[in-house]
Amino acid sequence: MLRYIPFLLVLALWIYAFIDCLNTPEEQVRGLPKVVWVIIILLFGEVLVGPIAWLVAGRLRHAPAGGSTPSEWHRNHRTTFVAPDDNPEFLQSLREENKKDESLLKDWEADLRRREEELKRREREQGGEPQA
Known part of the structure; x- marks a missing residue:
């Protein structure tokens, strides 16, 4: 069973990189066109070159706006959330x-x-009385 773990990890990384590449907007792709990155990931997935190259060099990673740390960004982001029962549009x-x-x-x-x-009306026309 343990001998399959490396294979499964490589497969998981390969699938993750492939889906991440497909879901990344074209303007966030660095270096090469998105189609070329997909081909690289598919062709070199078994040896991890394609998925690692995508994760390291293919996608433009943005820092949170305003130069804040990730924890500050998440903390500030949560304060803007509006509950459904307070949301006028909802x-x-x-x-x-x-x-x-x-x-x-109605x-x-x-x-x-x-x-x-x-x-x-039909019952009255037929001569029978409506039953209650």
Whole structure:
């Protein structure tokens, strides 16, 4: 079992680099066009040259804006989060959806009343009394 671990690690790195390359926007790719990086990763994946080259030299890694450390960036980033029940856009979308649901319910109720009246009218026309 342990003899398969190196193979699985190489495979995992290869898959990670390939997916990372595909998901990276073209303007963040350094050195070579994105298509060439994909080919390098696929051709040299078994010997780790392609995936490591991509991770080291292929993608432009940005530092957080303002020169802050990563922990400061995460701390500041969390303060801008707005909970759904405080987000006016989300609340407005809920109101609109609720109005649509109310309108649909009113239409169903009107259709049900119309069908009930039609059934009562048919029973009267046939001479039978409607049963309650």
